[in-house]
Structure formats: C-alpha cells, structure tokens
Amino acid sequence: MTDRPAAAPSTPSRLLWSGRIVFLLAAAVLLVSLLGTAGVFVARPERAPAMFGDLLQDVTGFNPHPVALIRPPVQPLxxxxxxxxxxxxxxxxxxxxxxxxxxxxxxxxxxxxxxxxxxxxxxxxxxxxxxxxxxxxxxxxxxxxFGIGPALDDDAPPSLDQAAQQAQAGARATKVAGGASAAPALVPRGGLFWDGRADxxxxxxxxxxxxxxxxxxxxxxxxxxxxxxxxxxxxxxxxxxxxxxxxxxxxxxxxxxxxxxxxxxxxxxxRFDSKYDHWLEGKVRLTRAEMRGLRLFNDPAKGNCAACHVSQPGRDGLPPLFTDTEYEALAVPRNPAVPANRDPRFVDMGLCGPVRRDLMRQTQYCGMFLTPTLRNAARRGVYFHNGVYHTLRQVLDFYNLRDVAPARIYPHGVPDDLPRRYRGNIDMADAPFGRRAGERPPLNDAEIADIIAFLATLDDGYGAPHKFLRGSSPP
Known part of the structure; x- marks a missing residue:
C-alpha cells in the first residue's frame, strides 16, 4: 500500500476548531481578568462590592468595609x-x-x-x-x-412603678441579632450593678x-x-x-x-483597642476560626449573641459596647457555693430583690439581671450574677443546652434558682433558646470553639506589651 496524504479538514471542521480556540482564548482572558480583579479585591478588600463582602472576609480575614471608630479623647487627667x-x-x-x-x-x-x-x-x-x-x-x-418604658417627660416623670405598669401592658418582643432594638418601650435598661440600682x-x-x-x-x-x-x-x-x-x-x-x-x-x-476594633477599622485580619465565630455570633439562627451583645458600631462611629444594657431572666442554675444559698428559701431575683428594693412589687421583672459587656470576657474567671460558671465553654454550653438538654444544666432538669410562679419571666423566645427538649442543639462543639475564639478578639490591648494592659498604675 502506498501512503496517502491525510485529507484536509473540511470547512465545517475548521470552523468548529476555530470556534473552540476562540472560546478557549476568551475563557482564558476572562479567567485572567477575574483573577486580576480578585487579586485586587484580596489586596484591597475595601474596594470590593458589598455582594462579595462575606466571601472576601472568609478568604482574607479582612473587613472589606472598614469604619472610622470614634474613641474618647486621650488627654491628661x-x-x-x-x-x-x-x-x-x-x-x-x-x-x-x-x-x-x-x-x-x-x-x-x-x-x-x-x-x-x-x-x-x-x-x-x-x-x-x-x-x-x-x-x-x-x-x-x-x-x-436605669429606666423603664419610653422617653420620659422631664416635667412630670412617672415613678418606676408607673413605668413598669405601662410596660407590662405590652408583649415582649423577640430579640434578633442585627435587628432593631427589641421593643425599647417594654424593657428595663441602663443603670449600674447587676440589678441597675445605681444611676x-x-x-x-x-x-x-x-x-x-x-x-x-x-x-x-x-x-x-x-x-x-x-x-x-x-x-x-x-x-x-x-x-x-x-x-x-x-x-x-x-x-x-x-x-x-x-x-x-x-x-x-x-480602650477600644481590641483585635476586633482594629479589624473593624480594616487594620488586621481575623483568623478563620475567629471569622467563623463572628459569623456564628451574629447569626440569628445560631448563636444570636449579637441580639443582646451588640457587635456593630453605631452610625455615629462609636465602637460597639457588646451590650444593649437591657435586662434578661436567663435562669442560670443555682450556685450552692453562694453562702446565702445555704438557705433554700433564699433567692436572688435581681431587679425585684433582695438588694434592690424599689421594684419588689413588679414581679414581671423577677429573675432579671443586667446584660454585661462581652469586652474582655475571655479574661474573666467568673460569669453570671451568681458566679456559677468559670469558663466560656461552660457559659456557651448553658446557652446551647438549657432548653434541649435541661438535665445537663439543672440537677433535677428544671430551673432551680427562681420560684415557680416567676418562671414565666424566663427568656424562652430568643435564639438559641426556644427549642424543645431532645432537639438538636443549635451549636456543635466546633462552632462553640469558634465563638470562643472570636470572643478572645474582644480583649483590650491587642499587640500591646503586657505591662501596657495593666491600665493606670497605683499612685
């Protein structure tokens, strides 16, 4: 047999190959363009469109939309x-x-x-x-x-009893992370100490x-x-x-x-100089665990922590305090180590006694305590009004398991530090609460670890020498 030269491709075949080459070249150009654009956004996340914000946060750890925080002025005392x-x-x-x-x-x-x-x-x-x-x-x-109800008329302010009675007429609103303030006219807020007794x-x-x-x-x-x-x-x-x-x-x-x-x-x-403050300003990256923890902290269906511990700056640039300064009845378990609790009849009911006495008749507030800031929470060694927990893991387990596995929280499986007649005050609506016993907890172990990692970013003095963290030294 004699070798014959291969037949030249037909015109349709040549057109098909040409089309594929053009397509591949266009795809390559588009890919290079996308990579270049992505590179710009990764290098300068503040230039990224809002729609890419979450993705860039996950990839880079940066805040793609930094804010200018307004801190108190620093000047001589x-x-x-x-x-x-x-x-x-x-x-x-x-x-x-x-x-x-x-x-x-x-x-x-x-x-x-x-x-x-x-x-x-x-x-x-x-x-x-x-x-x-x-x-x-x-x-x-x-x-x-401390106050209850709407803004008061300075000329004729009602008593706390009157304000409480007005507030009692309304229903309690569910608090959602990232949402508007929960029913500001219906809840007590402000004040100092766990029960707000100092103004x-x-x-x-x-x-x-x-x-x-x-x-x-x-x-x-x-x-x-x-x-x-x-x-x-x-x-x-x-x-x-x-x-x-x-x-x-x-x-x-x-x-x-x-x-x-x-x-x-x-x-x-x-101080407002935590890692999270620097992240808000676009100066540092969060680790992947910290970023996941922030997402869970803000997620209304998961941690929902930001519903009470507000994580976003105000419109005026004031840094977040990580508290809405409102009061909640969380039903943390009774702490037998509190000396007063040796008397089984004794109950610390926060707003309605025994230390604070002016709201004792307003029983709809029994069991409520002030929501503290979470700034520097990782540095504390004791948590809640009765000090029943000593680690953040214990705190998060309480929130995660109180409703779905109450036997792991209370010795007898029911709230044990609030009289039965006041248990209607307990927050049963705000996530992560509100689930039924036996249901899956809202958070798994890895997610709890991520939230704890994020909470550590709220500690003061990020990047500062340890001696600087001591604050003002004794005179």
Whole structure:
C-alpha cells in the first residue's frame, strides 16, 4: 500500500476548531481578568462590592468595609480625676484598711475581678462574703441611668412603678441579632450593678464604701474621717475652697465625683483597642476560626449573641459596647457555693430583690439581671450574677443546652434558682433558646470553639506589651 496524504479538514471542521480556540482564548482572558480583579479585591478588600463582602472576609480575614471608630479623647487627667485616681487605689478608706476599689476591680483584669473566685474578700475581717461577683467597671462611660418604658417627660416623670405598669401592658418582643432594638418601650435598661440600682458612676462608687460585705464603713461620716487623714486631702481645697474639709456631705459628694471623673477620663477604662476594633477599622485580619465565630455570633439562627451583645458600631462611629444594657431572666442554675444559698428559701431575683428594693412589687421583672459587656470576657474567671460558671465553654454550653438538654444544666432538669410562679419571666423566645427538649442543639462543639475564639478578639490591648494592659498604675 502506498501512503496517502491525510485529507484536509473540511470547512465545517475548521470552523468548529476555530470556534473552540476562540472560546478557549476568551475563557482564558476572562479567567485572567477575574483573577486580576480578585487579586485586587484580596489586596484591597475595601474596594470590593458589598455582594462579595462575606466571601472576601472568609478568604482574607479582612473587613472589606472598614469604619472610622470614634474613641474618647486621650488627654491628661483633670485635677479632679487625679484625686479620683488616688481614691480608687486607697486601701485606707476601707474599714479593714486593706481594701480599695482596685482590690475587686483589677486594672490587670480590665477592671473586673482579680481572680476566678466567686466572691472577693471584704468586710472588717476581709473574709470572702457577699452575694454576687464584682461586675467590670470598664466601658461604663456611655451607660444611661436605669429606666423603664419610653422617653420620659422631664416635667412630670412617672415613678418606676408607673413605668413598669405601662410596660407590662405590652408583649415582649423577640430579640434578633442585627435587628432593631427589641421593643425599647417594654424593657428595663441602663443603670449600674447587676440589678441597675445605681444611676451614675458617683452612686456606683459610693455603694461599696458602705457595703458591710465590701469596704464596710458604717456611714459617709466614717469615710470622710478617713479622707481627712489622707495625703491628698489638701488637693480638694484649690477646687472647692478651704471649707470643704469641714463639710462632710460636700466632701463625700465631691470625692465620689472625683472617682467618677477618673473612670470617665482615664482611657484605660474604655480602650477600644481590641483585635476586633482594629479589624473593624480594616487594620488586621481575623483568623478563620475567629471569622467563623463572628459569623456564628451574629447569626440569628445560631448563636444570636449579637441580639443582646451588640457587635456593630453605631452610625455615629462609636465602637460597639457588646451590650444593649437591657435586662434578661436567663435562669442560670443555682450556685450552692453562694453562702446565702445555704438557705433554700433564699433567692436572688435581681431587679425585684433582695438588694434592690424599689421594684419588689413588679414581679414581671423577677429573675432579671443586667446584660454585661462581652469586652474582655475571655479574661474573666467568673460569669453570671451568681458566679456559677468559670469558663466560656461552660457559659456557651448553658446557652446551647438549657432548653434541649435541661438535665445537663439543672440537677433535677428544671430551673432551680427562681420560684415557680416567676418562671414565666424566663427568656424562652430568643435564639438559641426556644427549642424543645431532645432537639438538636443549635451549636456543635466546633462552632462553640469558634465563638470562643472570636470572643478572645474582644480583649483590650491587642499587640500591646503586657505591662501596657495593666491600665493606670497605683499612685
């Protein structure tokens, strides 16, 4: 046989191959273009369209739409705040002579408890006593006074009882992460301490000084006598005149005002320099675990944490406080380690007693406690109003399992630290609550670990030397 040259492709075949080549070239050009565009978005995520935001966050860990946060100004302390700083660290103002404000509100722990103990030493003999672990003093500069119901008429403000009765007429709204504030006219909010009994930082500062379980002075006159013996007593005179040292009521009031000014002016009380703050500003990346945790934190169907612990900056650029400052009845289990709980008849019911007494008749608030900030939560060693938990894993297990596996939360499978007649106050609507016993928990172990990873990004002092985290040092 003789070899014959191959037949030339027919015209239709040549057209088909040409079309394929053109298509492949176009696809290659498109791919290069997409890769180039993606590269630009990865390098400069702030330039990416909003529709690509979640994808870019997952890929890069960056915030594709950074914001400019408005922090409190940093400037030298005023003369009054300098006095407040002296008072804050002064142990001589306690009945024992060994306890200051900083003893229970440690600068090294972001002004929270100095350790993981349920209660801190206090009283004349400095024995651990009291009812609740100390709340943090950080991030209180924007806290409003306690109130219930709509904005009040300054000319004729109703009493708290009247406001509570008005609020009781409405239904409780479900709180959803990322949604509008939940029924602002129907819930108590604001105030200081776990039960909101103090309206101002001045009121808050005076409470421990005369609490028999804390600094244990008998009255303000006992405090004033101690102030009169301090090295800084004369610092009051240039501000208020010579006569202030002979006017006990005025001296005490101005001393408490000084402590309040110190907490407002010293930036260590509201640093807003966590990793998450830097991420909001587009300065750092979150790890994949942290990013997943943020998503779960904000997801209304999963953690729904942001429904109460608001995670987004305000429209005015104010950094988020990670609290809506409202009150909830969560039904955390009874803590047998609280000394008062040795009496089975005793119940700490928050807003309606026993420490706060002006709302005792408003039983629709029994069991409600203030929602704390989650900033620096990873640094705390004790959680909730009764200190029943000591790790974030325990806290998240409570939220995750309370309704679906109550036997793992309560010894007898039902809420045990609120009288039966008040159990209707318990939050059963807001996710992750609201599921039935035996249903699948909303979060799995990996998701819980991711949320804990995200919570660590809320600690103050990201990238700063450890000594800088100690805040304002003693004078």
């Amino acid at each position: 005023s003369a009054l705040a300098q006095i407040g700083r002296q008072i804050f660290y002064d142990r001589s103002l306690s009945a024992s002579g060994q306890q200051s404000c900083a003893s229970c509100h440690s600068p090294a722990r972001s002004y929270g408890p100095p350790n993981g103990g349920l209660l801190q030493p206090g009283g004349v003999g400095l024995a651990p006593q009291g009812l609740r672990p100390p709340p943090s003093l950080a991030y209180l500069y924007r806290q409003e006074p 101002t930082l001045m009121d808050q500062a005076s409470g421990p000084l005369m609490n028999p379980d804390e600094m244990a002075n008998t009255d303000l006159h006992a405090v004033v006598r101690k102030l009169a013996l301090t090295k800084y007593r004369d610092a009051f005179k240039p501000l208020f005149g010579e006569a202030i040292l002979t006017n006990p009521d005025l001296l005490f009031a101005e001393a408490m005002s000084a402590v309040a000014r110190y907490q407002i002016e010293d930036p260590s009380f509201h």
